[in-house]
Amino acid sequence: MAMEFLKKFFSRGGSKNTAKERLQIVLIHDRADISPEMLDSLRRDMIGVITRYMDIDTSKIEMDFDREDRSVAFVANIPVIRIKRTPLPEETGGEKKDDGGKKTQSKRKTGRA
Amino acid sequence: MGKTTTTSNIAVALARGGHRVVAVDADIGLRNLDVIMGLENRVVYNFIDVLEGTCRLHQALVRDKRVENLFLLPAAQTRTKDAVNSAQMEELCAMLRKEFDFILLDSPAGIESGFRNAAVGADEAIVIATPEVSSVRDADRIIGLLESMGKTPIRLVINRLRPNLVRQGDMLEVSDVLxxxxIDLLGIVPEDDSVVKASNRGEPLTFTDTSPASKAFQRIALRIAGEDVPFPKFDEDRSSGFFAALRKFFGRTE
Structure with missing residues (x-):
């Protein structure tokens, strides 16, 4: 503690720490600028996962990066129509419920337990 | 910052080390490698002439008479970046590979087609950045693009480092930038007034061995050639420790 205090006392208040901090933050923002194709692919994957658990309104999905001062968050706004009682199997990954789903659903359930 | 200066100095240092070297100015329309190397009066053809069949490769290569085995392949000054495409640049590099040990491609600034064309034929990449926020940010973007193009290794030259500013905590340290x-470090070049004088004269620093920047470029050339050269500590942080504090304290009262 004392050393820290002395260091602070004797230091000339270097600007390099400010530079490093600013760089780290600006780079989080820069690197979060992902391509539309990547965002599209992410959207497809997310719909695939979420529709296993609930019916959603895919036409009203909003996805974006939320930039705050020191951090970046990926925010997805997905309107839910109905929650499923049990998840659909992973393999289907589609947006539609398939008719033969019941059996595999229960299998999946036991598999998880 | 400092792509052309770095290219010219590394090229000269590698050639002085006995390698067959060509420095290619890939900055079409804004060529400068010729003046930095002091060869502007001897440029006749450029690499677009070669690609278009106006001349043969050997007619376009400008031989540097000051050292064995050093050549410049100039860019066209009166054309635009669109005059070549990626496939042609790869073709050019393939031609040069047969003749030279090292091909240094001096890329234009920016992230547009000119940069991509310069990068497409390259086996590896060297990114030059100064220890400043804007330059490091640009470098990060360029590294991202090079990675997406599959260029590897990508190594970093930190240019224009000012040890006194680092010591007083007013410049990013090498370790901060890394x-x-x-990415891996290829070299650290200290700020050096002789760089300006060298560009005034058109004589890359590495023709003589005396200045700090020349020594730094020579070490970079050795590392490119595969030698394991230690990095000197330009920016030893002397701002910590009791005696450093004392030094600083007394320094301040002067």
Missing amino acids: DILA
Whole structure:
């Protein structure tokens, strides 16, 4: 503690720490600028996962990066129509419920337990 | 910052080390490698002439008479970046590979087609950045693009480092820059007035061995050639420790 205090006392208040901090933050923002194709692919994957658990309104999905001062968050706004009682199997990954789903659903359930 | 200066100095140092070297000015329309190398009066053809069949490769290569085995392949000054495409640049590099040990491609600034064309034929990449926020940010973007093009290794030259500013905590240290960019270090070039004088004269520094920047470029050339050369500590942080504090304290009262 004392050393820290002395260091602070004797230091000339270097600007390099400010530079490093600013760089780290600006780079989080820069690197979060992902391509539309990547965002599209992410959207497809997310719909695939979420529709296993609930019916959603895919036409009203909003996805974006939320930039705050020191951090970046990926925010997805997905309107839910109905929650499923049990998840659909992973393999289907589609947006539609398939008719033969019941059996595999229960299998999946036991598999998880 | 400092792509052309770095290219010219590394080229001269490698050639002085006995390698067959060509420095290619890939900055079409804004060529400068010829003046930095002091060869502007001897340029006749350029690499677009070669690609278009106006001349043969050997007619376009400008031989540097000051050292064995050093050549410049100039860019066209009166054309635009669109005059060539990626496939042609790869073709050019393939031609040069047969003749030279090292091909240094001096890329234009920016991230547009000119940069991509310069990068497409390259086996590896060297990114030059100064220890400043804007330059490191640009470097990060360039590294991202090079990675997406599959160029590897990508190594970093930190240019124009000012040890006194680092010591007083007013410039990013080498370790800070490496921390942020997460790539391997190829060299550290200290700020050096002789760089300006060298560009005034058109004589790359590495023709003589005396200045700090020349020594730094020579070490870079050795590392490119595969030698394991230690990095001197330009920016030893002397701002920590009791005696450093004392030094600083008394320094301040002067």
